[in-house]
Amino acid sequence: MADKLRITLVKSTIGAVPKHKKTVEALGLRKLNKTVEMPDNAGVRGMVQQVRHLVKVEEI
Template sequence: MAKTFVLTLKRSTNKCTQDQKDAVRCLGLRKIRSTAEVKDSPAARGNIMKVQHLIDVEVKG
């Protein structure tokens, strides 16, 4: 069974750089308190590291 991450956007992306906004969008998050389940991959981990101050991460599986 593959490991997945459950991500929740906890802060706004208003004053973030465009790169961080793109990373949040790539992870499937749109509004504050929205959640998304993302499969573990190097690309997903990179995006999570870029915006770790904006999201909550839970490991599942």
């Protein structure tokens, strides 16, 4: 396992399920194609799994 994940929002949240919109915002992603680095833990992995169709994830 890596110690950090680089998460990029690649698809708009317009029309997404409200719960998914809140999850994306909780990850710190506000605009399309913006990237955040988060710690690699079970909580973040769960959030990413929920919105995997909207984001791109890289282990760093």
